[in-house]
Amino acid sequence: QVELVQSGAEVKKPGASVKVSCKASGYTFTSYDIHWVRQATGQGLEWMGWMNLNSGSTGYAQKFQGRVTMTRNISISTAYLELSSLRSEDTAVYYCARDGSQEYHYLDVWGKGTTVSVSS
Amino acid sequence: IQMAQSPSSLSASVGDRVTITCQASQDINTHLNWYQQKAGKAPKLLIYHASNLQTGVPSRFSGSGSGTDFSFTISSLQPEDIAIYYCQQYDDLPTFGGGTKVEIK
Numbered sequence: 053q054v055e056l057v058q059s060g061a062e063v064k065k066p067g068a069s070v071k072v073s074c075k076a077s078g079y080t081f082t083s084y085d086i087h088w089v090r091q092a093t094g095q096g097l098e099w100m101g102w103m104n105l106n107s108g109s110t111g112y113a114q115k116f117q118g119r120v121t122m123t124r125n126i127s128i129s130t131a132y133l134e135l136s137s138l139r140s141e142d143t144a145v146y147y148c149a150r151d152g153s154q155e156y157h158y159l160d161v162w163g164k165g166t167t168v169s170v171s172s
Numbered sequence: 173i174q175m176a177q178s179p180s181s182l183s184a185s186v187g188d189r190v191t192i193t194c195q196a197s198q199d200i201n202t203h204l205n206w207y208q209q210k211a212g213k214a215p216k217l218l219i220y221h222a223s224n225l226q227t228g229v230p231s232r233f234s235g236s237g238s239g240t241d242f243s244f245t246i247s248s249l250q251p252e253d254i255a256i257y258y259c260q261q262y263d264d265l266p267t268f269g270g271g272t273k274v275e276i277k
Contacts, residue, residue, distance in 0.1 A: 099265070156205070
């Protein structure tokens with residue numbers, strides 16, 4: 053079945069970087085874009101950016117420009133989110149989600165989320 | 173593009189009709205999706221392109237609107253509908269509304 057499996061929880065110190073992975077299965081990896089969305093505890097959803105897995109092109113929310121990098125490894129059907137210069141406010145659950153339509157850009161398949169905790 | 177969602181929370185009885193609104197800061201045509209997020213789970217797509225029901229989603233869920241004003245309705249609230257609902261625009265880089273927490277009275 054169509055699935056996105058994310059890497060496990062991370063604990064990082066302020067100033068460090070974190071790299072979260074998102075492995076796709078059950079469909080052609082490069083046929084759909086991947087988006088990253090985060091959610092701090094008790095807060096709403098915050099869109100971070102997207103990646104076209106075929107071309108490698110990306111688009112990032114202005115808030116994260118300069119700190120976020122999205123990459124992919126097509127050979128293992130895995131997308132990555134890297135966030136640098138971590139601060140306590142980056143503590144959140146990070147989700148990857150498949151963009152199910154090039155026309156309507158709805159997020160139809162989601163990973164279970166990766167908890168990133170930033171603490172000294 | 174900012175998305176103003178209201179109310180932030182509501183309490184209704186089983187069987188009630190529930191409506192949530194989402195207002196965009198500029199015209200987004202019908203470029204709007206709705207998601208449901210249950211406690212401790214990832215969001216789930218319910219409605220896309222403002223009014224299209226995602227496959228497998230119960231017909232008691234519906235969406236409408238265009239331009240800047242949108243609404244999402246649960247025609248008969250069920251206990252399993254307890255969740256937070258989010259709108260999301262994709263006219264520009266995506267943004268989400270602040271969410272509406274739906275509880276049973």
